[in-house]
Amino acid sequence: MSAARHRRPVPAVAIHIALGAALLFFASGSAAAQGDSLRTSPVPGTPVISDSALEARTRSLAVQLRCAVCQGISIQESPSGLAGEMREVVKEMLRAGKTEEEIKAYFVSKYGEWILLEPKPRGFNLLFLYVFPTLVLLGGLAGIGVLVRRWSAAPAPPAA
Amino acid sequence: MNWKRALLTPAIAIPVIGLFAWGMTRDPKYIPSPLPGRQAPAFALEVFAPGEAPFQKAPGEVIRLDSLRGKVVVVNFWASWCLACRDEHQDLSRAAMRYANAPVQFVGISYMDTRPNSLEWIEQMGGQAYPSVDDPRSRTAIDYGLYGVPETFILDVTGRVAHKQTGPITHALLSRIIDSLLAARPATETK
């Protein structure tokens, strides 16, 4: 701990804040994705103005189910006929009181895991898709913290 | 040039290339179905294309899957706008006629189509041996996990899905499977 004037606590705090923020963001990222406001864009916005709560719940579930006859878009976005019917199935099941999990389980029992647009976060899925990138990011942030400190503390090269 | 690093590091690439090479041996579009081995989803659908004797049913009559228990059932999803369905049409009708005197029932289910178009298509194709039913709002298609046409499900006598065919089915395959299912029936089966 040298008394170098240029090493102030503020930058270190800034890095810790960045770390903490990253943790917070990742953790709450799940909340954002599960909210009933997920639309076809990278930044979910406010809930779509819908004519009923049932519509809103249908939409929020429909964006998580893959259109079986399209290329990777959800049954909410797809203009195809089958997707429309699948949306109706979702709406009927919601109206009958089924939970989101039960409806997803129904479709998985018919189509396989493939019908879910986001793999179930358990087992290998969880490890590879979620834990691995999170670790890389957090590790990288920590690494930068260490590197910057080391590179700032290094004495000036004599020849320079 | 650090040769030790240079020769060891490419090892990272091996699993990646291996993954890609393996990836080229399978078809990404083929989705295995969870249905085979399980009870086939029930349906009760209205006939619109009567088929021919001896399978003929009156239009408007309802075919219920549970009433077909004890028979081998071939359920074929098709559509008049489906090019590949043309390839298998003859094979299906021929196979149906071949098993006319066996406890085998063929049922066609129309997918995302209109009655006039479907009937016209049947006429153009020279007739369909077995009856076809309407699936309004595609509920049965969704129940069977359909993701394209044609798809054919072959059910054993207890109503379990023995085989699912994605894409056109051939007469040879139909015969083979139906024969094995008929042979596997319990001996005391009387129906």
Place this chain on the structure above:
Amino acid sequence: MGPLGRGSVLIGLAVTAIAMVLIPVAVRRGRKDWLAIGYAAVHTNLLLMTLAMVAMVIALVSHDFSVGYVAQVGSRATPLLYTVISLWGALEGSILLWGWVLAMYASAVIVINREREGNLVPYAAAVMMGVMLFFAILLAGPANPFHPVFPVPPDGPGPNPLLQNHWLMAVHPPLLYMGYVGMTVPFAFALGAMLAGEVAQDSWMLLVRRWMLVAWAFLGAAIIAGMWWSYEVLGWGGYWAWDPVENASLMPWLTATAYLHSAMVQERRGMLRLWNVNLVVGTFVLTILGTFLTRSGIISSVHAFTTGTIGYFFLTFIALVLVGTLMMVAGNSEQLRTTGRFDSPASRETVFLLNNLLLSAFTLIVLIGTLYPLIAEAVRGVKVSVGEPYFDRMSLPVLTLLLFLMGVGPALPWRRTPEGTLRSRLLVPAAGALAALLFALALGSRQPWALTAFACVGYALTATLREFAIGSAARRRAHGESWPVALGRLVGANPRRHGGYVSHIGVLLVATAIGASGGGRIERETTLQRGDTLRVGSHLVRLKGVFGRQEPQRYVIGATLEVLSRDGATIDTLAPRMNFYPSSDQPVPTPDVRSTLAGDLYANLQTFREDGTSATVKVISEPLVAWIWLGGGVVILGAMIGLFAPRKRAAEEAA
């Protein structure tokens, strides 16, 4: 035309091989005359590829169905524009285009650097010829567009109906190829520097800067054009589906973006060298990976070309590239160690380091998500889908942090922040963040993520504009210039920095547009009888009728929707259509869009009654969508500014 094209391709293959071998040998032996022959071979290859392209275009336009590719995508009924652009509509033609663009870049590299001594440029040219050789082999073998067809058919099926619907199809692929192929140049220089033993010096990087910027700009423009095309053609009202091929174009753009920033740290402080080499090489590997994914058939995608044996060729090539580059970079890693130091953590260098990490993490997330279906099938034996919910969830935190950093980076100077100014530099833009937050809240946004993102956009926008303001104000004080002159001279003194700021503003516009169009989106699907009106958000739409008409290459059925103002007057008409092509029995729906700066009204025709009395339509109101395309344009503008050299007089005055 067929034999002419085929001959050109085959001779081109030979010439490329000659160049690839002769140039390094000439360098080794010190034979300048052999080097000249090698360079001549490179230029001859360009000539031959041009000849092949011309032959193909003539064959397409003259409907010469004896040529295999024309028999595949040509049709007498197709309008001229779409006939010409069907050049890149199918696999073989797209490889031909790739080869031609690569040949152009290779010749350009040699010509532009002709005054330069040393081994770097020859080795770089040899690397480019190595890549060219692969594509030449493809053109001669599995992707031969000139294979003769006998007997000659009288007509052809025409291009894929989806590719005949929109003028953007003329724009997106050429931009994409200029970008993708352009990434070969920095790669060639990096590898060339390693081969020439010069990688410890930074000279290759200085040569590479403009090439990378140009390729990056083209690729960025291509991505925006692709999004626009998808939006206007595919009928689902969205512009990004995280389709594997979309991801494949995004990933190299991300690593190239990281490089453009990180290179500045290397230029100024001599640091991050290994990082930068990895970014350049990684960008190239990702472009080849993208091509492989589209053409090998291992991942199903909207974009996938028909597959055949060509996948194995790509697999071999990508294996060679991966192994070769890993070897070279690992072998040279000692020379690439960082020897410099940071003056202070509160500096632009730190921000760029964070920037590198975040962009790389984002690239990793996209890569993992794209490849996971393949990996899951290999490991678990199960087919899974990885779609928008996953990518949104994982990338949102990273993207929001990046938006925030866009406000910190311009605010912090190089080396160290002067005493006492850190707080003001970081806090003043917070006023902008607050304003943006309040604005978003006022517009009805309540979702925490959207609000955070908007606040970060406000922060970054304020910080960036502040840089322009402070710089211009300083010039006014020093030289008494008027605001416009001060601004102009400010940019002229340092076009690279200010071009970068302009690009940042473009990115912020795109981010705002994406957030607003997602959050404020209102969607209605309903069946309308003739004369019925439908309210979508603040818009009123009425079905006037259903029409049908015959066009030369297709039959069109559409619905006429009148867009009404508040008092019922018709202010616009939308005509979403279904196109029926003879070659396929499923119609291709074409939506219609009314675009204003405030937002878009988007209509798609789902079904109709044959007597024309009713139609089922889906109408979507999406705010600010046009800002995505505009923002993209601003990003490109920034890149163009950044290409200029500083105006000497202005730079001296600024010093």
